[in-house]
Amino acid sequence: MSSTFATPIDQIGVKERVSRLFSRSIKKESKVQALHLALSMIDLTTLEGKDSPGKVTQLCYKASHLHDSFPGLPNVAAICVYPTMVPVAKKALKGTGINLASVATAFPSGMADLQAKLDEVTSVVDAGADEVDMVISRGKFLRGEYQYVSDEIAKVKEACGNAHLKVILETGELATLDNVRLASDIAMEAGADFIKTSTGKVSPAATPPVVLTMLEAIRDFQAKTGKKIGMKPAGGISTAKQAIQYLVMIKETLGDDWLSPNLFRFGASSLANDILMQILKQSTGNYQSKDYFSID
Amino acid sequence: MSKRIDIQKTYKLFIDGKFPRTESGRYIKWVDSKESTIVNICRGSRKDFRNAMVAARKASGSWENRTAYNRAQILYRIGEMLEGRRDQFMAELTLQGLSKKQAENEIDQSIDRLIYYAGWADKYQQVFSRVNPVSLPYFNFTVPEPTGVVAAIAPEDTSLLGLVSIIAPVIAGGNTIVILASESHPLCSITFAEVLHTSDVPAGVVNILTGYRSELIEHFSSHMDVNAILYCGDDTEHKTLVETNAALNVKRVIQFPKQNWSQNQHQSPYHIMKSQETKTTWHPIGV
Numbered sequence: 387m388s389s390t391f392a393t394p395i396d397q398i399g400v401k402e403r404v405s406r407l408f409s410r411s412i413k414k415e416s417k418v419q420a421l422h423l424a425l426s427m428i429d430l431t432t433l434e435g436k437d438s439p440g441k442v443t444q445l446c447y448k449a450s451h452l453h454d455s456f457p458g459l460p461n462v463a464a465i466c467v468y469p470t471m472v473p474v475a476k477k478a479l480k481g482t483g484i485n486l487a488s489v490a491t492a493f494p495s496g497m498a499d500l501q502a503k504l505d506e507v508t509s510v511v512d513a514g515a516d517e518v519d520m521v522i523s524r525g526k527f528l529r530g531e532y533q534y535v536s537d538e539i540a541k542v543k544e545a546c547g548n549a550h551l552k553v554i555l556e557t558g559e560l561a562t563l564d565n566v567r568l569a570s571d572i573a574m575e576a577g578a579d580f581i582k583t584s585t586g587k588v589s590p591a592a593t594p595p596v597v598l599t600m601l602e603a604i605r606d607f608q609a610k611t612g613k614k615i616g617m618k619p620a621g622g623i624s625t626a627k628q629a630i631q632y633l634v635m636i637k638e639t640l641g642d643d644w645l646s647p648n649l650f651r652f653g654a655s656s657l658a659n660d661i662l663m664q665i666l667k668q669s670t671g672n673y674q675s676k677d678y679f680s681i682d
Numbered sequence: 683m684s685k686r687i688d689i690q691k692t693y694k695l696f697i698d699g700k701f702p703r704t705e706s707g708r709y710i711k712w713v714d715s716k717e718s719t720i721v722n723i724c725r726g727s728r729k730d731f732r733n734a735m736v737a738a739r740k741a742s743g744s745w746e747n748r749t750a751y752n753r754a755q756i757l758y759r760i761g762e763m764l765e766g767r768r769d770q771f772m773a774e775l776t777l778q779g780l781s782k783k784q785a786e787n788e789i790d791q792s793i794d795r796l797i798y799y800a801g802w803a804d805k806y807q808q809v810f811s812r813v814n815p816v817s818l819p820y821f822n823f824t825v826p827e828p829t830g831v832v833a834a835i836a837p838e839d840t841s842l843l844g845l846v847s848i849i850a851p852v853i854a855g856g857n858t859i860v861i862l863a864s865e866s867h868p869l870c871s872i873t874f875a876e877v878l879h880t881s882d883v884p885a886g887v888v889n890i891l892t893g894y895r896s897e898l899i900e901h902f903s904s905h906m907d908v909n910a911i912l913y914c915g916d917d918t919e920h921k922t923l924v925e926t927n928a929a930l931n932v933k934r935v936i937q938f939p940k941q942n943w944s945q946n947q948h949q950s951p952y953h954i955m956k957s958q959e960t961k962t963t964w965h966p967i968g969v
Contacts, residue, residue: 672930673732675907676739 392571393606395563395599404594407638408631414668417630421665424629424657425452426460427647429487429618431655432467433494433586439474442467446478448680453662456669462658463647464517468493469510476514487517487552491542494556494585496521500538507545517550518542521585522569524559532572539576552580552618557596558588566596570603580616586653591621597632601639614643620653626664629657656682693868695724695892696875698737699885705729710893712868714777723868726893728901731833731860734889735907738831738858741886746828746856750804757800757854760881761793767877771842774869778841791944792846798949799850806855806951814962821965826958828856829934830909833902835895837914840943841867845874847943848912849888851953857910860889862902868892895920903927910934910957934959 412420430449432441442465450461464485467475472488479486488510492498498506507518520542526534543551553573557566573581581600584591597619604615617640619632629652636644644650659682663674694701706727713720724730745753764771768789775785807826814822832852837844841864852859863871875890891898899920903911904927911933913924921937928935936956941948 671904673735673901673905673907675905675931678906678931 392564392568393603395567397563397595400563400595400598404598404635407598407635408594410631410634412630412634418665418668420630420633421626421661421668422460423645424626424633424652425661425665426463427651428462428658428661429464429466429620429651429653430462430658431465431586431620431653433489437468437471439471442471442474443478446475446482446484448658448682449479449484450482452658453666453679456662456666459662459665463651466517466519466653469506469513472510472513472515485516486514487519488513488515489519489521489554489585491520493519493521493554494587496523496556497525500541503538504541504545507542511545511547511549515549517552517580518546519552519554519582521554521556522573524556527560527565527569532568535569536572536576539573539578543577550579551577552582552616553578554582554585554620555600556585556588557583557593557600558590563595563599566599567603570600571607574603574607574613574615578615580618580651582618582620582653584619584621584653586621589622592619592623592653594631594635598635598639601636605640608640614649616649616651617644618651618653623652623654624656624660626657626661629661658682690721693721693723693872693892695726695730695734696872696878696888696890697730697734698740698889699879699883701875701879702730704893705733715779719777721869723892726862726891726898728898730891730893731898731901731905734860734891735831735833735905737886738860738889739907741884742828742831742858745853745858745884745887748856750807750856753854753856754800754803756882757796757803757850760850760877760883761796761800763877763881764789764793764796764874767873770873771870774873775842778867778869787944788840788843792843795843795846795949796850799854799954802851802951802954803854806954809951810955810958816964819966819968821967822962823965824960824962826855826955827961829957829959830857831907832857832859832910832912832936832957833905833908834859834861834912835899835902835914835920836861836863836871837938837940837943838864838866839940842870842874843943844914845871845890847948847953848914848938852912852957853883853887855954855957857957858887858889860891860902862895862898863890863892865893865895899923900927903933904930906931908933910936912936912938912957914938914940916940 452459464487466487469488490506490510491503555569570581659679666674694703704724704726708725709722710725712723771789772785811825816822878888903924
């Protein structure tokens with residue numbers, strides 16, 4: 387497994403494809419449909435050092451009560467929290483059917499030894515996390531230690547048991563699209579259920595060219611192995627417009643199967659409110675104000 | 683030698699400290715009374731207004747939290763910059779139909795009005811705050827605070843002085859504003875935006891649109907993120923629409939009939955108070 391076998395990426399081509407896809411106009415009923423779909427794909431996230439049990443509980447409540455005065459809204463797909471908040475969130479989410487995701491493996495830097503990472507994964511799975519978001523060792527990857535990165539993912543996958551594994555590539559630190567493609571291929575071959583762009587702690591986070599590159603890696607992996615890997619862009623996606631643009635991108639790259647929370651997620655904290663404001667705008671005709679939505 | 687071709691100015695909108703064209707790509711042909719000059723004015727759209735609202739909301743918090751002294755300094759600075767641009771405004775105001783004398787008057791008064799409100803910016807809160815007598819062990823006091831984002835329809839006739847007379851008290855009071863410039867005399871409103879742009883006014887605090895009142899008034903008054911709607915004019919239909927839509931989220935409604943803005947009665951600290959909310963605090967004492 388070395389970069390010489392990696393699929394090269396045409397950067398300019400990717401950018402042009404992105405801008406062509408993003409010029410699509412989705413309006414009226416299709417827009418409403420897309421907004422509902424996007425809501426159901428959100429991993430409502432809080433990953434701050436100052437997170438408290440109170441904040442996590444409130445977020446879990448919001449996950450299943452997005453805007454109670456407007457009936458017919460879906461729930462978000464999952465809640466995403468730090469390992470120490472897993473027990474609190476598990477209790478708060480009981481009976482809602484919403485998945486609980488936890489970051490693990492020394493998120494966000496990934497700077498810990500393998501055993502510590504595996505212990506962390508085991509503990510969050512034991513505490514009830516349905517999904518684990520791990521980070522890859524970017525330092526090792528950039529030094530060319532691809533085998534180490536691959537083995538690490540495989541071991542974490544094993545430690546996950548039945549929990550779904552999302553592998554965060556932290557593309558903002560990978561520098562080139564070629565690296566993004568290579569890291570995606572490594573992660574999928576090592577057993578990732580989802581590949582995810584970013585931790586949200588590094589800028590740039592999810593950028594459209596990066597997402598398209600990863601989607602194409604997923605498409606090629608499916609063609610080769612028949613397995614469907616999920617995708618999760620995270621960080622910097624805060625508007626309904628961006629969300630719809632990404633939905634267009636998935637449909638055109640991977641097809642209708644991926645237009646589902648089972649295979650596509652948005653990692654976001656403030657996206658839900660913007661989508662809600664757009665849905666209400668479509669229904670009432672008036673532009674909305676943050677004053678009338680829950681605090682995120 | 684061939685005759686030099688003049689470089690004409692493109693009149694654009696002023697949103698978030700930038701000068702974008704209207705997103706709709708629509709223009710209004712504006713011709714002066716002698717038909718010597720033809721200008722394309724942006725016909726602002728619902729979405730231009732939406733973008734301006736986002737900018738005004740974003741700017742609102744930090745503008746409100748600046749010190750009153752700093753807001754005063756910035757208002758004074760707008761006056762200084764306007765003084766330096768005299769010739770340009772003379773040319774535009776006369777093109778819009780004023781005599782030289784009238785134009786000069788309007789510029790003088792616009793500058794003076796900015797200086798007037800610059801003076802009030804760090805004083806109105808002291809003057810209008812009060813300590814209330816209460817028969818309980820509380821120290822009870824009341825202070826005016828900015829209402830937030832004001833959407834305004836500028837006066838139609840005195841296109842510079844009217845615009846300044848609306849914007850200055852609103853921003854002196856710590857609000858941000860999205861204002862629709864005069865429909866029939868739009869030139870100097872966009873040039874005034876250039877003055878704002880060079881006066882340390884933070885991006886988004888003032889946003890100026892051009893376009894049709896009849897098209898935009900519905901959106902100005904129904905947007906749920908607008909805290910106060912200010913309407914200048916006498917159209918009964920418009921006034922009713924503003925009142926009705928304001929009820930959606932209980933916007934503060936401020937209306938000015940058509941009037942001669944040059945009179946002194948149209949500058950007053952009470953104009954600042956029109957876009958203020960009153961906060962009363964009960965502070966326990968003697969415990």
